[in-house]
Amino acid sequence: MSDTVTFKIKRQNTAESSPYWENFVIPYIPNSNVISCLMDIRTKPENSKGEKVAPVVWDSNCLEEVCGSCTMVINGKVHQACSALIDKLEKPITLEPMSKFPVIRDLIVDRSRMFEALKKVQAWVTADGYHDLGPGDRESQSIQEVAYKLSECMTCGCCVEACPQYTQKNNFLGAAAISQARLFNMHHTGKNITDQRLDTLMQEGGISDCGNAQNCVEVCPKSIPLTESIAEIGRQVSGKIWRNIFKA
Amino acid sequence: MSKQRVIVVGGGLAGLAAAMKIAELGMSVLLVSFQPVKRSHSVCAQGGINGAVNIKGEGDSPDIHFYDTVKGGDFLANQPLCKDMCHHAPYIINLMDRLGVTFNRTPEGNLDFRRFGGTLYHRTAFAGATTGQQLLYALDEQVRHFEVQGIVEKMEWHEYLGAVLNNDGRCVGAVIHNLRTGEIMALKGDAVILATGGPGLVYGRSTNSMVCTGTATTSAYLQGAKYGNGEFIQIHPSAIPGRDKLRLMSESARGEGGRIWVPRKAGDSRSPKDIPEKERFYFLEERYPLYGNLVPRDVGAREIYDICVNEGLGVKGEMKVYLDLTHHTPEFLNRRLGGILEIYEKFTGVDPRVEPMEIFPAVHYSMGGIWTDYTPTSDGLIDYQSPNNQMTSITGLYAAGEADYQYHGGNRLGANSLLSCIYTGLMMSPGVINYVKNLPEAAEDHPQKVFDDASRQWQERFSDINKMNGSENPYSLHRELAEQMITNVLIVRQNSKLEATLDKINEFESRWKNITCLDTTDWSNPVPSFINQLWNMIQLSKVITKGALMRDEFRGSHYKPEFDLKQPDDFQPETYLEFEKQKADGNLNESAFDQQHLAYMKRFAENNEKWLKTTIAEYKNGTSGSEGGPEISYEDVDTSLISPRPRKYN
Secondary structure, three states: OOOEEEEEEEEOOOOOOOOEEEEEEEEOOOOOEHHHHHHHHHHOOEOOOOOEOOOOOOOOOOOOOOOOOOEEEEOOEEEEOOOOEHHHOOOOEEEEOOOOOOEEEOOEEOOHHHHHHHHHOOOOOOOOOOOOOOOOOOOOHHHHHHHHHHHOOOOOOHHHHOOOOOOOOOOOOOHHHHHHHHHHHOOOOHHHHHHHHHHHHHOOOOHHHOOOOOHHHHHOOOOOOHHHHHHHHHHHHHHHHHHHHHHO | OOOOEEEEEOOOHHHHHHHHHHHHOOOEEEEEEOOOHHHOHHHHOOOOEEOOOOOOOOOOOHHHHHHHHHHHOOOOOOHHHHHHHHHHHHHHHHHHHHOOOOOOEOOOOOEOEEEOOOOOOEEEEOOOOOHHHHHHHHHHHHHHHHHHOOOEEEEEOEEEEEEEEOOOOOEEEEEEEEOOOOOEEEEEOOEEEEOOOOOHHHHOOOOOOOOOOOHHHHHHHHOOOOEEOOOOEEEEEEEEOOOOOOEEOOOHHHHOOOEEEEEOOOOOOOOHHHOOHHHEEOHHHHHOOOOHHHOOHHHHHHHHHHHHHHOOOOHHHOOOEEEEOOOOOHHHHHHHHHHHHHHHHHHHOOOOOOOOEEEEEEEEEEOOEEOOEOOEOOOOOEOOOOOOEOEOOOOOEEEOHHHEOOOOOOOOOOOOHHHHHHHHHHHHHHHHHHHHHOOOOOHHHOOHHHHHHHHHHHHHHHHHHHOOEOOEOHHHHHHHHHHHHHHHOOOEOOHHHHHHHHHHHHHHHHHHOOEEOOOOOOOOOHHHHHHHHHHHHHHHHHHHHHHHHHOOOOEOOEEOHHHOOOOOOOOOHHHHHHHHHHHHHOOOOHHHOOHHHHHHHHHHHHHHHHHOEEEEEEEEOOOOOOOOEEEEEEEEOOOOOOOOOOOOOO
């Protein structure tokens, strides 16, 4: 085992400037993840040529793969940097920002489009108020297990980064938002606005933009059955189209 | 009066609960957060949320929950707030269920509950092992709905720097720092709520997230707000070692039957599965037959320390013990603990369904925080209309969640933090609105100069930071500070070491001035912001360390062996109630008590007389030649509902 690790990092100083690659060589320490190496770099911010440079910047928070913050492209694959253990990665290790979102700086991107998508699909339960209205409805264990899996989505962006249909030029909502629509459509009171959600998903950028590549489900760090969600929403949308025809 | 609004800083459970409730009551909210609120630290809470719903028919009740909470906190919590919180806990769980939290269910379809530390009841509702994440998402969704309706405005990627105070010292806004553009501006707000979480990063690596620097609450302290019980830092018994952070291994692992053990033979090099049952030391079960592996966290962390350091029985000679779940089926474990077992497996490469986990204690939670007020009713609950609730000692500046010092006394019970966060956010809201509506003058109607002066002061501060051109790397200096705190202000505290640590912190403060600002660009540059946070962490470490140095006793998480009152093994806490009653009635019959017990009870009473008090730290500016720092005083605790008594868990 080498006593150093080399990182090749795709950097970009501002949102408008051009990206460039910079290499960093740091001492190898067992049991490191990508984040702890980035932390090491900022305690001695020098590139491999020995030039003092601005420390690399990245997004992170929980460091235990539940906040979704530190998603980036590591050795060509989208992943959370916290759970990317360097002992399991080929060297040198390349780090790039996600490509489907505008770059802010270095490894930081702007994922606000994903949160806007949650607004569009109305990913919430409509409540009469937050005072004491007694218990909620009972629910079977089997339905809870399906819903719980869907509700683990942390809006990290892996699914849309891997999706060939999701580009910076179109307005596809993406697998994460479609799966959230499914989650709320199956909730006792969340389903009260199913029709509004499906209306959005029938429009441009909705369910028909999915090309069925199935990359999303492959890269989801929480193993959320995203393709099942897309299929289920597809069925709900088809049902609604038929209902609309018969109503007309 | 001009249009009014409330500024909520922080988008974790407390901040979102407050934003949601205030919006429901019709007041505009400006929500300021370091990052998209969905990524807040509350997502890290795993095991569950407490509420005496009594679904298992065990006879649990809010009053027993209240008693467990107060006892767990070693009687240092103000009791009316605890009582009101515990009495509203079942409603809060029902509310979160209505809002779509995917809680685990019983076969009949009711909410399922599990056991947690410091109680004998199944009182913890849970959503797998990601309960904090699920609760946060439900509140995030409600707030997003209000955002669409225009009642809540979000400013994410902004950091709170300080309060804007008018000539009367009243808070009329907040100075915030745009983390993209670097712009610093003063926002107008009729009340400001700091729901900014805990300060785990003062200890470098902890179970806390990267935003948990405590910088916002420390800024309030530096502006004159009182800080309460700073020395009470919870060490969680079970975490997974890591170079970047210490990942939490939830108490729910023990709530679901996980057993803590070490090999009986020191330095045993066998694989844990090859060590036969009789050669395993289940030390918590042996030492605490009643609560076993579910003793409160302060007790658990101390016992692990004792086993590893004093007894030398740590796994492979290190500060580690086994947490064993391998007696359960993988199906059971996946359904009830899936999330945390996946985390363990991802970060260590070992499958905890097959091999016992290796865990160790880590800094987890601050019971202390900004001092906040409340108004009790005559029946020992809380008057929800009072503007005092959760108000700091700066008028108009409020605190909620881990940022405040209430509810948990000297030690927090597991699964009470999610409760206290949501509870404070909801409870305080009517009072905050009453405060705002009864102001003589809206923030909007203040002279612009008040806001310009505040923003200019911070612009100058950051301009000075940008010019720093010394030889210290801020991130390396932070590691040194953390090392001191971890070594000397953790589970076992000694005055000589605490004194030396204070000297060391003063040294760090001088060295801070010799930092180099590694990056001076004005776009998405975290360095100046971190340098400012580091200054605040140095100030807060003084509060924690000085508070610990001065408190010469053993209470909750604050353990000084020198001042251990040494409870006799056969002592029962009820005896103390009889002793107190006789004293109060003026007919103490000393001969009726075991003499060792009597001597202990006298020591206990005398110690409470002196130390059953809230530590208050107030910032005092330095005089010429010396730096500013905390001045410590003490304040009485409201123990009007449950009389203090010795804790016992075995």
